Amino acid sequence: MRKTLPADFLSLIEKNFPKDFLQRSEATCAQYGDDWSKTLTIDAAAIAFPRSTQEVSKLLALTYEFNLAVVPSGGRTGLAGGASATNGEIVLSLERMNKMGEVDVLGQSLHVEAGAITELVHQHCEAAGLLWPIDFAAKGSSHIGGNLSTNAGGVKVIHYGMSRNWVLGLEVVLPNGEILSLDSALEKNNTGLDLRQLFVGTEGTLGIITAAILKLTRPPESLQSFFFAVKDTASVFQLFLEARKGPFKLMAFECLSEACLKLVETKMSLLSPLQTRGGAYVLLEAEVAPSDAVREAQEKWLEQLFTKEIVLDGTMSQSPREARNYWAIREGVPEALFMAGYVHKNDISVSVSKLEGFITELDTLFAAEYKGIETYTFGHIGDGNLHLNALRPDHANLESFQKHCHTVDEKLFQLVKKYSGSISAEHGIGLLKKDFLHFSRSEREIEIFRGIKKLLDPKNLLNPGKIIDPL
Ligand code: MLT
Ligand code: ZN
Secondary structure, three states: OOOOOOHHHHHHHHHHOOOOOEEOOHHHHHHHOOOOOOOOOOOEEEEEOOOOHHHHHHHHHHHHHOOOOEEEEOOOOOOOOOOOOOOOEEEEEOOOOOOEOOOEOOOOEEEEEOOOEHHHHHHHHHOOOOEOOOOOHHHHOOEHHHHHHOOOOOOOHHHHOOHHHHEEEEEEEOOOOOEEEEOOOOOOOOOOOOHHHHHOOOOOOOOEEEEEEEEOEOOOOOEEEEEEEEOOHHHHHHHHHHHHHOOOEEEEEEEEEHHHHHHHHHHHOOOOOOOOOOOEEEEEEEEOOOOHHHHHHHHHHHHHHHHOOOOOEEEEOOOHHHHHHHHHHHHHHHHHHHHHOOEEEEEEEOOHHHHHHHHHHHHHHHHHHOOOOEEEEEEEHHHOEEEEEEEOOOOOOHHHHHHHHHHHHHHHHHHHHHOOOEOEOOOOOOOOOHHHHHHOOOHHHHHHHHHHHHHHOOOOOEOOOOOOOOO
16 A cells, blocks of 8 residues: 555645646556666655756755655666665656756856756757767666766766766755755866765765756767677687777777677567677777778777687678667667566676686686576676676576575675675665675775765655665
8 A cells, every 4th residue: 555645745735836746646656666677566655746956945845844755766767776666755756857958068068957868968969069978778768867866887988987977066955955056067176075976876865966067078080889709708808908909999898698699689689790609799889080091000900809819700880870780789688688587687897807707706606506597798898897687587486586696696796895896886776785785885984874874864864775774
């Protein structure tokens, strides 16, 4: 049964907000109460749809007064349950707050509301000859506010870094309704603690990001994509070393296993651009200067990959359409996995120079622990970030499969800890990884998180239970 909200609260909502502000139908609560992880039992009391920061502030002042918990929600593309309501909370959807300002070409910046969709922001910037460089498969649904709250990464992190590098200013509403303007949009501001960064990556546990000033850059002049088949993990890293030294600027170095390629081919009807099959495949994207000399150097670079037997096969895109096809294969993997059934997901990172050793131990662990279970590995090798997926076999009971995966997770995270890695490279902690936070963060660090949470959200009303539990 869904939680009933206090009658006084509801009458104040009715009096002070538009008619369509708070929606309580079962279908709306189910839809807006969850993210793409689809693992948790959802229990949202109502969904609020503000149109402005003032409305967010007015709502939070009220929920603070009535001690009601609130879960902020963006495009709901998260994979860690960070935007899931599981305890009768009010979900605050930012989807109506999607206005974008004019691109400031001189200042290379853009003011956007939190609900602006990433791909539309890309298009808006492109029309002005600029780029907001955070790019990932879910860009058609994800919101800027969500990207910043989760410090989204994606496929170009090797060159541009994460979302936190591409924000100049923020507007945040605190749990008691107070509006904090951190939007001076200064590139240089050495006046002590950078409060903006406190709200980036903390999954809406400290405040709700309602608007941002994004930092923009010039798009790369000319991009070239390559798709390679390699024999094994060792060859992936040999290729990566060659790519680091290549006659171009490396923009992306993505990898997928043979199992991932097969799955994309069957589920999404996509075809590999190569005849040769390998143990793994690499999608490399580079910015190349459009000159004959560079083209020649690039061809030589490619040739030596074959003579040194680093790659089994490879191809270079001859048109933007061909490049898009390579990307469709890589970005199709998560979608193909969703289509294949229930998938237990992990998203870990290890410093790239230690990654090869880590993968060797990981292969042994998975071979021993996931007998009869298909596993699919892909990700952003260039950033040391692997996405690990175990697919529930048709005959397996969901609950016992999840239980088994959790025992394997304990061993996986021990291994991640041994390599000084992170149990969540880009998907966040949310509810799903909370119990494992201690593998990547010290007790003292967690204690400091709790202290900051207490300072900003003394009643523990904003996205409670996400990342950490209160003191
Ligand atoms: C990706 O890199 O495609 C995403 O992080 C999605 C995923 O891991 O499922
Ligand atoms: Zn990813």
